[in-house]
Structure formats: C-alpha cells, structure tokens
Amino acid sequence: MLQRTGSMKRKNKPTIILLFLSIVYMIFCCLIFFALAMIIIQLLIDHKLSIDQSDIEHVLAASIIAGTAAALRAWIFAKIDEKKARKSPPSYPQ
Numbered sequence: 001m002l003q004r005t006g007s008m009k010r011k012n013k014p015t016i017i018l019l020f021l022s023i024v025y026m027i028f029c030c031l032i033f034f035a036l037a038m039i040i041i042q043l044l045i046d047h048k049l050s051i052d053q054s055d056i057e058h059v060l061a062a063s064i065i066a067g068t069a070a071a072l073r074a075w076i077f078a079k080i081d082e083k084k085a086r087k088s089p090p091s092y093p094q
Contacts, residue, residue, distance in 0.1 A: 014078035019072070019075045023067060023071040023072070025071070026067035026068070027063050027067030027068065030063035030070075031059065031063040038051075038055060039051075
C-alpha cells in the first residue's frame with residue numbers, strides 16, 4: 001500500500017511563462033500536423049502536390065488558432081485544479 005509522505009506538491013505550477021511556452025509548442029505541433037494533412041490530402045485528391053501561398057496562410061492561421069486554444073484550455077484547467085487542491089482537505093488525514 002502506498003503512503004503519502006509530506007505534502008505532494010506539483011513541480012510545474014501554471015505560470016504565465018509556462019503558458020507562453022505551451023502556446024508556442026502547441027502552435028508548432030499543429031503547424032506540422034496541419035501541413036502534413038494538407039500535403040496528404042492534396043496527394044490523395046489531385047495526385048500532385050501544388051502548394052499556394054494561400055494554403056500556407058490557411059495552415060498558419062489554423063495552427064495559431066488551434067494551438068492557442070489548446071494551450072489556453074490546458075492552462076486554465078491546471079489553474080482550476082490548483083485552486084481545488086488548495087481548497088479541499090487532504091484525502092488521507094494523518
């Protein structure tokens with residue numbers, strides 16, 4: 001059986017710097033994913049690869065929107081969990 005020793009604290013508290021880093025990371029991941037998806041779809045439908053500047057702009061815009069939304073959602077839920085952890089009494093009182 002596991003015993004808790006001391007208080008269990010989170011190592012990475014949701015800070016503003018962590019928010020900005022996660023936004024950049026998520027935008028980068030979405031950019032890679034959406035670019036690969038666009039290339040694969042074009043190859044499957046047209047059997048050729050032709051990327052216009054508007055395609056790049058659409059992928060960039062979608063990546064910024066999706067990456068920012070995902071990172072903000074994760075940060076907000078981490079802040080909510082942090083506040084709930086401070087308010088609730090420990091589940092294993094000693």
